[in-house]
Amino acid sequence: xxxxxxxxxxxxxxxxxxxxxxxxxxxxxxxxxxxxxxxxxxxxxxxxxxxxxxxxxxxxxxxxxxxxxxxxxxxxxxxxxxxxxxxxxxxxxxxxxxxxxxxxxxxxxxxxxxxxxx
Amino acid sequence: xxxxxxxxxxxxxxxxxxxxxxxxxxxxxxxxxxxxxxxxxxxxxxxxxxxxxxxxxxxxxxxxxxxxxxxxxxxxxxxxxxxxxxxxxxxxxxxxxxxxxxxxxxxxxxxxxxxxxxxxxxxxxxxxxxxxxxxxxxxxxxxxxxxxxxxxxxxxxxxxxxxxxxxxxxxxxxxxxxxxxxxxxxxxxxxxxxxxxxxxxxxxxxxxxxxxxxxxxxxxxxxxxxxxxxxxxxxxxxxxxxxxxxxxxxxxxxxxxxxxxxxxxxxxxxxxxxxxxxxxxxxxxxxxxxxxxxxxxxxxxxxxxxxxxxxxxxxxxxxxxxxxxxxxxxxxxxxxxxxxxxxxxxxxxxxxxxxxxxxxxxxxxxxxxxxxxxxxxxxxxxxxxxxxxxxxxxxxxxxxxxxxxxxxxxxxxxxxxxxxxxxxxxxxxxxxxxxxxxxxxxxxxxxxxxxxxxxxxxxxxxxxxxxxxxxxxxxxxxxxxxxxxxxxxxxxxxxxxxxxxxxxxxxxxxxxxxxxxxxxxxxxxxxxxxxxxxxxxxxxxxxxxxxxxxxxxxxxxxxxxxxxxxxxxxxxxxx
Numbered sequence: 001x002x003x004x005x006x007x008x009x010x011x012x013x014x015x016x017x018x019x020x021x022x023x024x025x026x027x028x029x030x031x032x033x034x035x036x037x038x039x040x041x042x043x044x045x046x047x048x049x050x051x052x053x054x055x056x057x058x059x060x061x062x063x064x065x066x067x068x069x070x071x072x073x074x075x076x077x078x079x080x081x082x083x084x085x086x087x088x089x090x091x092x093x094x095x096x097x098x099x100x101x102x103x104x105x106x107x108x109x110x111x112x113x114x115x116x117x118x
Numbered sequence: 119x120x121x122x123x124x125x126x127x128x129x130x131x132x133x134x135x136x137x138x139x140x141x142x143x144x145x146x147x148x149x150x151x152x153x154x155x156x157x158x159x160x161x162x163x164x165x166x167x168x169x170x171x172x173x174x175x176x177x178x179x180x181x182x183x184x185x186x187x188x189x190x191x192x193x194x195x196x197x198x199x200x201x202x203x204x205x206x207x208x209x210x211x212x213x214x215x216x217x218x219x220x221x222x223x224x225x226x227x228x229x230x231x232x233x234x235x236x237x238x239x240x241x242x243x244x245x246x247x248x249x250x251x252x253x254x255x256x257x258x259x260x261x262x263x264x265x266x267x268x269x270x271x272x273x274x275x276x277x278x279x280x281x282x283x284x285x286x287x288x289x290x291x292x293x294x295x296x297x298x299x300x301x302x303x304x305x306x307x308x309x310x311x312x313x314x315x316x317x318x319x320x321x322x323x324x325x326x327x328x329x330x331x332x333x334x335x336x337x338x339x340x341x342x343x344x345x346x347x348x349x350x351x352x353x354x355x356x357x358x359x360x361x362x363x364x365x366x367x368x369x370x371x372x373x374x375x376x377x378x379x380x381x382x383x384x385x386x387x388x389x390x391x392x393x394x395x396x397x398x399x400x401x402x403x404x405x406x407x408x409x410x411x412x413x414x415x416x417x418x419x420x421x422x423x424x425x426x427x428x429x430x431x432x433x434x435x436x437x438x439x440x441x442x443x444x445x446x447x448x449x450x451x452x453x454x455x456x457x458x459x460x461x462x463x464x465x466x467x468x469x470x471x472x473x474x475x476x477x478x479x480x481x482x483x484x485x486x487x488x489x490x491x492x493x494x495x496x497x498x499x500x501x502x503x504x505x506x507x508x509x510x511x512x513x514x515x516x517x518x519x520x521x522x523x524x525x526x527x528x529x530x531x532x533x534x535x536x537x538x539x540x541x542x543x544x545x546x547x548x549x550x551x552x553x554x555x556x557x558x559x560x561x562x563x564x565x566x567x568x569x570x571x572x573x574x575x576x577x578x579x580x581x582x583x584x585x586x587x588x589x590x591x592x593x594x595x596x597x598x599x600x601x602x603x604x605x606x607x608x609x610x611x612x613x614x615x616x617x618x619x620x621x622x623x624x625x626x627x628x629x630x631x632x633x634x635x636x637x638x639x640x641x642x643x644x645x646x647x648x649x650x651x652x653x654x655x656x657x658x659x660x661x662x663x664x665x666x667x668x669x670x671x672x673x674x675x676x677x678x679x680x681x682x683x684x685x686x687x688x689x690x691x692x693x
Contacts, residue, residue, distance in 0.1 A: 004329060007339050015346045018300060044646045051639035084638025088670045
């Protein structure tokens, strides 16, 4: 039985080596990369991921950075989510006014980059 | 090297049957339903979708078994050789048969004289091809992909490796074979889990028995390697492969009697030559059992390997039969393919010289009678089987005439229509209420608009698309045609969208929604789902947003705004 035990340990080491080799040579990394890129380019998925940010000011700062980089669609989404957070926590209209004004101004701008809706 | 004359004749006989099959396939004299049924077209549709239409494999829900090794690899060679899908299917059948012939020859030559191995292998393979031309199951399955024939090829490869590992050799050579067993073990079970019951568990059980009885430790080592291969397959499968479709099955304690009756009735209804061939395969199985009973005490390496193969075969058949009995799925001969097809192979391995000669004579006679019957036209398929090609051509002409490119149909019609349809034509599988079937499909194709529908009048239940459901979504009456008894509806300058996704998918989205803590995120997602036509999910996202606002003390006017947006969206769909 000791021989079997030794063999099992050796086999486990071999499995680790084979797994690593397979991991390295498996040809689907580019596919996965494309998949992640496609996932992030969809507006619904962006909204999903950004919902984890629970600070409207952080979203406002991120939105300002997007405006600087002329990524207006992304900036608009972040502002919308910031307003959503304010709405959720019962912010006053005057507090939300600055965000709403910025969003209205952004909506009037042409969109240089846009997330896909589908 | 001078070729022994009977070897030459046997090989020519095999080539002749292969050519005869190819010729009959092109004439349409073989059972088209075998080659063009939706399940058999799994790999052609997958290859067309990814390599021709440019979709991503990650968007697919694969078949319950992935059929990568060797099915997809063989199909890739066929795909590489021809653009025409009918030819790819024929090439697949030829390549699979040649691979089976080579593996059978190698397996036999490990135990018998090489010339005898060639003759026996040629006779066995010729018989399978001829019987396959008579009936789809069980022998016809040897021509097609995705019907578990690939697991027989894996079974043979593993038998060869098992035999090599048990032969005395240096430790370097052994490590090489262990590595190969691990790799083949991983690839085979990743492709088709049926081999778990056919080979892995039996070899592990025998290994434990041999180890406890102090007969041999090597078999248990191979069992452990196969088990590790299975573990790697689970991990890498989860990491790199998309979801696979689920078959609704559970544990059902149907009696062994019921299964035996099903097996008996199945055999009774087969053509006479198939019955004879199966009877011979059954006799070979009995011979294997008797051989093992007589020789299990012989411990020299030659007898040990033969005994092991016999025991493996017997235990494997018991495991497979038990697993089939415990499953509440209906009986299918394809689960027992190794025992129908490999029993004669094992007989040729263990038979005495005298019995071997009798076996060769019996199989040569069977092949000759089969060939003569085919040449006299006894195996012509019935007219209904020829309908698949006519039906697809008819629908293609109609969709081309009306410039319709996206349609819906029940699963068994949708896949052949997609595979053999006009370029850039998509046909999505739906069930009776027009909701997507969600079985072996690319989920990117479900959204959007559809301009034609196929209603199969011969079906009922979930496979009969409801005409009422289609009419409800149309303003004008559609153009109506008939193709092979099926109704083709081509919509008059309008489109329809599919109503909802399956309960499971919607459940996943709703669960996802409950994790999102931003009402505007939910609002955006709801609007996108509305645009896709998934009204129910969208409404649930809206509700989730409203309850999130309430929970967090949002002002009443904000909540009312969200409710107004929800009502507006719902009204826009209704009108």
